[in-house]
Amino acid sequence: MNTYPLRGKTALITGASSGLGAEFARQLATMGSHLILVARREKRLQQLSQEIAAQHDVHVHIMPLDLAVVDAPQTLHQRVRDAGLAADVLINNAGFGLYGEHAHIPWEQERQMLMLDIVALMQLTKLFLGDMLQRDKGYILQLSSIGAYQPSPTYAAYSAAKTCVLYFGEALNYELRHSNVSCTVLSPGVTATEFLQVSGQQPTRYQRLFMMQSPEVVRIGLKAMLKRRPSVVAGNMNALVAWSNRCIPRRWSAALTHRLMTMH
Numbered sequence: 001m002n003t004y005p006l007r008g009k010t011a012l013i014t015g016a017s018s019g020l021g022a023e024f025a026r027q028l029a030t031m032g033s034h035l036i037l038v039a040r041r042e043k044r045l046q047q048l049s050q051e052i053a054a055q056h057d058v059h060v061h062i063m064p065l066d067l068a069v070v071d072a073p074q075t076l077h078q079r080v081r082d083a084g085l086a087a088d089v090l091i092n093n094a095g096f097g098l099y100g101e102h103a104h105i106p107w108e109q110e111r112q113m114l115m116l117d118i119v120a121l122m123q124l125t126k127l128f129l130g131d132m133l134q135r136d137k138g139y140i141l142q143l144s145s146i147g148a149y150q151p152s153p154t155y156a157a158y159s160a161a162k163t164c165v166l167y168f169g170e171a172l173n174y175e176l177r178h179s180n181v182s183c184t185v186l187s188p189g190v191t192a193t194e195f196l197q198v199s200g201q202q203p204t205r206y207q208r209l210f211m212m213q214s215p216e217v218v219r220i221g222l223k224a225m226l227k228r229r230p231s232v233v234a235g236n237m238n239a240l241v242a243w244s245n246r247c248i249p250r251r252w253s254a255a256l257t258h259r260l261m262t263m264h
């Protein structure tokens with residue numbers, strides 16, 4: 001990969017306090033990109049900012065914020081402007097899932113998830129896309145999931161939210177085809193982060209067997225983003241699963257996914 005196109009640019013990463021978001025920050029800093037890091041846990045952002053500043057000659061700004069709050073994306077956009085910054089790259093990474101049957105998950109938790117995984121992602125895209133189109137340059141990377149490719153019992157609302165992200169991102173990438181701005185969707189499979197701990201799931205046999213590490217997933221995502229691809233599934237096994245779902249009826253996919261998500 002050409003490691004220079006982002007040198008001196010600024011990347012805004014949501015959900016940078018752990019997992020894939022922190023890894024995006026590290027790899028983008030290695031490419032010479034300045035960073036704006038967003039998440040709720042300020043201390044984590046400070047620690048990451050210090051770690052990166054000690055190793056790379058880039059500016060790191062931290063903007064602690066709860067993005068699930070109504071209009072938080074507008075607040076973030078204004079903070080970026082007030083700081084005299086502009087995002088050349090937007091990594092819409094903040095998100096979480098909830099494990100369990102829809103009937104038993106409290107609505108307030110699901111509402112927060114949808115606010116973050118869908119509403120904040122779309123609003124941030126709209127706000128920063130406008131700036132990028134004015135400059136006619138920019139990259140947007142949306143975090144979806146392998147769960148977007150089939151109905152996923154035990155992650156029903158989460159996987160439906162990620163399907164929304166997948167189709168939204170791919171459609172947007174097409175709308176942007178005549179500009180120098182692009183939108184790429186990254187769909188990871190299970191990856192070693194805080195995701196399962198937050199969702200409340202013990203890893204199943206399938207997940208333990210095929211778990212990927214953040215550095216590899218992030219490398220795949222950034223490579224696809226720099227090529228302005230509409231979307232990419234992380235890893236050959238996950239790509240095979242996504243592809244094979246097209247060949248069988250969706251009710252079979254739902255039954256199979258249920259097995260893989262519950263078999264310990």
Ligand SMILES: NC(=O)c1ccc[n+]([C@@H]2O[C@H](COP(=O)([O-])OP(=O)(O)OC[C@H]3O[C@@H](n4cnc5c(N)ncnc54)[C@H](OP(=O)(O)O)[C@@H]3O)[C@@H](O)[C@H]2O)c1
Nearest residue numbers: 015017018019020039040041067095145190191193194195
């Ligand atoms: N790991 C997987 O297996 C997997 C698979 C497919 C897709 N994904 C997707 O990958 C993305 C990154 O997740 P991850 O695996 O890295 O999980 P993670 O380690 O739990 O990281 C999630 C990040 O989102 C932030 N976040 C959560 N709620 C937030 C809020 N209300 N406002 C602002 N930031 C918030 C968290 O920071 P704070 O808690 O500090 O706010 C954290 O930095 C998510 O969109 C997830 O759905 C993950």
